[in-house]
Amino acid sequence: MVRRDEIISLQAACFADDVPFDEEELSQWTREEVVAFFESGGTELPRTHLPTRDCSLEASLQTLLTPLLRLSDLISLVGRYGPSSQLGAQLQPLTEQIDAELSRLHELPNVGWDAIELDGYSLKQRLCYAAEQVRLAAMSLLRGETDHDAFVKSMLCHEALYPSWRILPAVSRHFLASAAQDNPRVLERLAAASQRPPGDDGIFHFRNEWGERGGYSVYVPEARDASQPLALVMALHGATGHGRAMLLSWMKACRARADVLLVAPTSRHESTWSLVPEKMEDDFPRLLEIVGAVERRWGPLAHRRFLLTGMSDGGTYTWLCGLRERSVFTHLAPFCPGPAFGFPAIAALLKISEETRTTLSQKPVYMVSGTHDHLFDIATSRKVATALTRAGAQLTFCEKTDMGHTQPREELPVVLDWLLGT
Numbered sequence: 001m002v003r004r005d006e007i008i009s010l011q012a013a014c015f016a017d018d019v020p021f022d023e024e025e026l027s028q029w030t031r032e033e034v035v036a037f038f039e040s041g042g043t044e045l046p047r048t049h050l051p052t053r054d055c056s057l058e059a060s061l062q063t064l065l066t067p068l069l070r071l072s073d074l075i076s077l078v079g080r081y082g083p084s085s086q087l088g089a090q091l092q093p094l095t096e097q098i099d100a101e102l103s104r105l106h107e108l109p110n111v112g113w114d115a116i117e118l119d120g121y122s123l124k125q126r127l128c129y130a131a132e133q134v135r136l137a138a139m140s141l142l143r144g145e146t147d148h149d150a151f152v153k154s155m156l157c158h159e160a161l162y163p164s165w166r167i168l169p170a171v172s173r174h175f176l177a178s179a180a181q182d183n184p185r186v187l188e189r190l191a192a193a194s195q196r197p198p199g200d201d202g203i204f205h206f207r208n209e210w211g212e213r214g215g216y217s218v219y220v221p222e223a224r225d226a227s228q229p230l231a232l233v234m235a236l237h238g239a240t241g242h243g244r245a246m247l248l249s250w251m252k253a254c255r256a257r258a259d260v261l262l263v264a265p266t267s268r269h270e271s272t273w274s275l276v277p278e279k280m281e282d283d284f285p286r287l288l289e290i291v292g293a294v295e296r297r298w299g300p301l302a303h304r305r306f307l308l309t310g311m312s313d314g315g316t317y318t319w320l321c322g323l324r325e326r327s328v329f330t331h332l333a334p335f336c337p338g339p340a341f342g343f344p345a346i347a348a349l350l351k352i353s354e355e356t357r358t359t360l361s362q363k364p365v366y367m368v369s370g371t372h373d374h375l376f377d378i379a380t381s382r383k384v385a386t387a388l389t390r391a392g393a394q395l396t397f398c399e400k401t402d403m404g405h406t407q408p409r410e411e412l413p414v415v416l417d418w419l420l421g422t
Helices: 004-013 031-039 055-081 087-108 123-141 147-166 168-176 185-195 245-255 277-282 282-297 313-322 344-353 354-362 378-390 409-421
Strands: 202-206 218-221 230-236 260-265 302-309 331-335 366-371 395-400
Touching: 004 031, 055 087, 055 123, 055 147, 055 168, 087 123, 087 277, 123 147, 123 185, 147 168, 147 245, 185 277, 202 245, 218 282, 230 245, 230 282, 230 313, 230 409, 245 260, 245 277, 245 302, 245 409, 260 409, 282 302, 282 313, 302 313, 313 331, 331 409, 344 354, 366 378, 366 409, 395 409
Parallel strands: 230 260, 230 302, 302 331, 331 366, 366 395
Antiparallel strands: 202 218, 218 260
């Protein structure tokens, strides 16, 4: 608590006599928070005192948010279904609309978006950066460049946008699985959470900046029931990937449920996980350490609901880690796992001992593969599914007839339902 006379004194000491303030609000802050507020000219707000929803601001920004979020969705569809002339025809008009709206907003007086600070950046900075990244992603696809480049830029857009969910309901809805975006109970729960001071929830990064290796990112649902233990989902990225991107790809499904804690580590090596059996120790012990660190901070967790999942090489590593004796994971969900190391390793494991068969019979597995996967032939996945079933595995094999080498976002809520229901 800071007294009124102390607030006035701090304002003068910071040469901030022209900075307006709410005396009642500032009296609830710490002295350090008040000083930071005045020194920043009134823009730096404590994380626990975020601005409330401003309906007039929301209305001003809606004409930018609509094409921005739509373009982001289209880019994710390109990753899901591959490039097509139909999708491509929609990218250019949306890109032009975003450019026009940014120009319009810059010319409007008193929009108010540059006065709202969210996690160190103004709302204006966040929306402009997000718009630029999604625009670059669209242009990348229109030039025929790789889907991966567009995917990374799209993730940078999402990362910049997310902190605005508390004051922009359109952004909050966007960060939900499609089926939950119009669910009244989900929306009411999140609206209530947006009015509470942020606690130990949201997105956290632990030595996991873009370009760093070996760290991890965590998402704790803001609308969770703190009295109930959370299930754990650890999601492993594919080759050349990063945990921050993997976190964002799973977050919508986890946020809609609010009963799942999401962890996305980054491999120690730049290329991929330590897939060669003799080098398993490069990454596997670290995954166990991360589980322990997460449980110490956010536990207790629901121990019978620890899912290890991954895409591509991450799916392969899901096999290799999940079937080990020291594995703490109770459920496995590999997406488009590769045959190079994982499938021979599984074949060997199936022949090693009855103990391995017992492990398989007690560990539910949800495997997803695409019939149009250009990297890992669907025929191999079918053989593995047959071998696992014969070995007594509790296998659910999902063969997507319209899917290539990707992680289908519509399947993620299904996997979570399976995790919480088995």
